[in-house]
Amino acid sequence: MAITGGDVERGKEALRHYGCGGCHVIPGVPGATGQVGPSLEGIALRTYLAGRLQNAPENMVRWVQHPQSIEPGNAMPELGVKDGDARDIAAYLYTLR
Ligand code: HEC
Secondary structure, eight states: OOOSSOOHHHHHHHHHHTTGGGTSBOTTSTTOBOOSSOOOTTGGGOSEETTTEEOOHHHHHHHHHOHHHHSTTOSOOOOOOOHHHHHHHHHHHTTOO
16 A cells, blocks of 8 residues: 555655644644644555545645645635655655554
8 A cells, every 4th residue: 555656754744744733633744734634644554645535645745735625615725835845745654554
């Protein structure tokens, strides 16, 4: 499952850089205690992302970059996440099981 071509350690940094933890609990990321969105604990084991996308690496990357085109009006903003950063973030998230 964890095949995104990303780098786990860089992903952890990117999660901080983009402020994902302001809205999500993310185990292992300091200060990531937000309660706006769902906790990302165990996200690697979930069947669906955001209740609608099959949990697969390419969908994880797509969601992190474009939550608004996938589900217009949901509370997760488009954060301008770059391609490489999105792959690194996905690599980190797939360590959460
Ligand atoms: C302003 C708050 C906010 C920010 C910032 C935010 N998110 Fe989200 N996120 C949400 C909400 C709300 C949802 C639930 C969307 C839905 O289910 O429709 C969500 C859903 C998700 C999901 C799917 C979770 C699941 O249980 O299926 C992932 C993965 C995710 N976000 C990752 C990220 C990442 C990575 C970042 C940083 C690049 C980020 N989020 C930034 C609010 C946010």
